[in-house]
Amino acid sequence: MSNVLQNAKKHFHTLNSGELQSMEVPEWGTTVYWKQGGLNFAQQSKVIELTNAGKTAEALVEMLILRAIDADGKKMFKPVEKTEIMREVDPNVILKIVTAMGEGDEDAPTAEDAVGN
Numbered sequence: 001m002s003n004v005l006q007n008a009k010k011h012f013h014t015l016n017s018g019e020l021q022s023m024e025v026p027e028w029g030t031t032v033y034w035k036q037g038g039l040n041f042a043q044q045s046k047v048i049e050l051t052n053a054g055k056t057a058e059a060l061v062e063m064l065i066l067r068a069i070d071a072d073g074k075k076m077f078k079p080v081e082k083t084e085i086m087r088e089v090d091p092n093v094i095l096k097i098v099t100a101m102g103e104g105d106e107d108a109p110t111a112e113d114a115v116g117n
Helices: 003-016 041-052 056-067 079-088 091-102 111-115
Strands: 020-025 030-035
């Protein structure tokens, strides 16, 4: 492995070990956490593909699933729960959370990216 690749990987791991951000979600009776830092390219591509296909709502839910963690750093949602989230969870709350996740994180896709603004 080249030094450049090692340095690039080290940089990415540093981004992902960033400080925890959080948002109180009174509607859900919980706090949603996420790490300030980038998603990997494979994760970002899922959101980009959905957005480009005109599946804005699904892209927002995908971002929520990829980034939302609890205080212990465990994922709050599983990919298999996507359909249930899309059908039975208030989209305004999801939008509020995903928007907060993107604030101050230049590399993360935002709700605005997903809706094409």
